[in-house]
Ligand SMILES: [Zn+2]
């Protein structure tokens with residue numbers, strides 16, 4: 001295996017940050033794991049100290065490993081609740097935010113995912129506060145692809161357009177979608193922060 005050597009300075013900074021303990025279980029003799037599994041990416045935020053069990057037995061085992069994006073969240077926020085199984089439902093509901101391509105074709109999928117995330121958060125303890133916050137961060141901007149504004153009224157679907165409006169409407173939809181996707185990409189971190197803050201208020205036994 002060929003690996004770009006990790007600078008000793010980086011390794012020391014990481015181990016000091018975690019007090020020379022495993023980030024997951026607090027065990028001794030941590031090894032340095034590359035979160036994105038790219039061994040040439042020695043950026044500090046891509047590294048995590050893991051004890052031999054958490055590292056080789058778990059994280060390098062495809063059937064046991066923690067999802068890479070989840071591990072990256074754990075690296076960033078350091079909240080152990082992120083690794084609890086109870087975090088999983090809300091974690092899965094925000095994954096769509098990391099998969100958005102600005103110029104994809106318009107679909108209702110993203111809006112549905114945003115609504116599901118909002119409703120899920122609203123159902124949790126403290127959900128009203130965080131649900132409202134998340135709604136502001138993920139709600140659509142501009143016009144909605146399934147509606148058309150015609151003479152002051154919203155009509156569903158493009159087929160209801162007057163023929164002379166269709167071209168203009170289509171461009172408006174495309175523009176709205178790009179703006180909406182951009183908004184979600186821009187707000188992703190704020191949503192994740194809100195979700196992780198919300199974790200503190202959950203009575204885990206009820207979830
Ligand atoms: Zn460990």
Ligand SMILES: [Zn+2]
Pocket residue numbers: 032033034055059060
């Ligand atoms: Zn590793």
